[in-house]
Amino acid sequence: MIQIKNLTKIYQTKKESITALRGVNLEINDGEIFGIMGLSGAGKSSLIRCINRLEEPTEGSIEINGHDIMSLNHDELREMRKKIGMIFQHFNLLSSKTVYENIAFPLNISGVPANEIDKRINELLGMVGLADKKDSYPSQLSGGQKQRVGIARALANRPTLLLSDEATSALDPQTTAQILSLLKEINRRLNLTIIIITHQMDVIREICDRVAVLNSGELVEVGNVVDIFSQPSSQITKKFVGIEDGIPEDIIDYENGRVIRILFIGRSAREPVISRLVKTFDVDANILSGNIQHIHSETIGNLIIGLEGKPDKIEDAIGWLKNQGLKIEVLK
Numbered sequence: 001m002i003q004i005k006n007l008t009k010i011y012q013t014k015k016e017s018i019t020a021l022r023g024v025n026l027e028i029n030d031g032e033i034f035g036i037m038g039l040s041g042a043g044k045s046s047l048i049r050c051i052n053r054l055e056e057p058t059e060g061s062i063e064i065n066g067h068d069i070m071s072l073n074h075d076e077l078r079e080m081r082k083k084i085g086m087i088f089q090h091f092n093l094l095s096s097k098t099v100y101e102n103i104a105f106p107l108n109i110s111g112v113p114a115n116e117i118d119k120r121i122n123e124l125l126g127m128v129g130l131a132d133k134k135d136s137y138p139s140q141l142s143g144g145q146k147q148r149v150g151i152a153r154a155l156a157n158r159p160t161l162l163l164s165d166e167a168t169s170a171l172d173p174q175t176t177a178q179i180l181s182l183l184k185e186i187n188r189r190l191n192l193t194i195i196i197i198t199h200q201m202d203v204i205r206e207i208c209d210r211v212a213v214l215n216s217g218e219l220v221e222v223g224n225v226v227d228i229f230s231q232p233s234s235q236i237t238k239k240f241v242g243i244e245d246g247i248p249e250d251i252i253d254y255e256n257g258r259v260i261r262i263l264f265i266g267r268s269a270r271e272p273v274i275s276r277l278v279k280t281f282d283v284d285a286n287i288l289s290g291n292i293q294h295i296h297s298e299t300i301g302n303l304i305i306g307l308e309g310k311p312d313k314i315e316d317a318i319g320w321l322k323n324q325g326l327k328i329e330v331l332k
Helices: 042-049 074-081 099-109 115-128 143-155 171-189 203-207 227-228 235-241 266-270 272-279 313-322
Strands: 001-012 017-028 033-037 057-065 084-087 161-165 194-200 210-217 218-224 257-265 285-296 298-306 326-328
Touching: 001 042, 017 042, 017 210, 033 042, 033 171, 033 203, 042 161, 042 194, 084 143, 099 115, 099 143, 115 143, 115 210, 143 171, 161 171, 171 194, 171 203, 194 203, 203 227, 203 257, 210 227, 210 235, 218 235, 227 235, 227 257, 227 285, 227 298, 235 313, 257 285, 257 313, 266 298, 272 285, 272 313, 298 313, 313 326
Parallel strands: 033 194, 033 210, 084 161, 161 194
Antiparallel strands: 001 017, 001 057, 210 218, 257 298, 257 326, 285 298
C-alpha cells in the first residue's frame, strides 16, 4: 500500500513561490490500477515524481509498503527505485542503442549477470510482443513499439510499482487501446500496482479501478471509477466526465412540465423505463440530452428528459422513477 499524507510541493523561483501540490492525502492499494487525472498544471506530474522522489516534497510523508521513503539515504533510495518502474510520455529511449540494449540498461546498472540479463530481456520481449525487434533501433520503430520498449525497460528489475506519466498521450487511439490492454494484462499477470497520470478520460474509463482528481494542486475527489463517472461531486470532475450543472435555458424552458435528470447504472440502463413511464402515467416524455458509457462491466446512462402532462401525473411519474432505484434530479 502507498500512503501519502499532507503532501505539499512548492517550487521556488527567483521571483515567486509556486505551489504545485497542497496537502494531498491519498491511499493506493496493492495490485490496483490507480488513475490520477487533472488539467495541465493541476499537479499530476509533480505528484508522481514525488512518489519516487525525483522531486523532493516540501512537506508531508510518503510510505510505500510501510517504509517512509522520505527517511531513505542516497543508497537506500537507489535500491528503492529499482522496485519502481517508470513509463514516460515520450519514451525516453537511447537512440544509439538497440531495443535489447535499451531494456538491458537498468539491469546493467543494477549489476545483474550477463546470462540473467539475456534471459530476462527475452522474457520481457515476449511479454510486450517485440520478440522480433530486439536488434532494431528506436528510429525503426513505431510510436506504439517504442512505448512497448519503454514498458519492458520499466519492468526489467521486477518492480512492485509501475508509474505511467501520460504514457499514451503521444499515441493514436488504436495504439493507445493496445497499450492499455497490455498494461491490464501486466497488472493481472504480475499483480503489479500501476499508477497512471493522464488527462485522457478514455484511459481512466478503460483501465483504472479507482481515480483521484487534482485541481490546482489540491485533491478534490477520489473514488472508484464507476462512482466518479456516474455521480461526480466536484465541478471540475463533472466537466471531465461531461455532466454539467448548467443546462441551457432553451433546453429546459418548459412552462407546463418538469425537466429531470435520470441516472441509470447497471441493469436499469437496459430496461425500457421511459416507455413504461409514458404508458403508465399518461405523460409525454421528451428526451433533451443523454449518453451511455460502458465502464469495465458496468453500464452507466445519464438522461435529461422533459415531462409534460397533468401536474399530479408528473409527480406520480417522478415518484415511480425513484422507486425503480434510479437517481432523479429535478432541474426545472
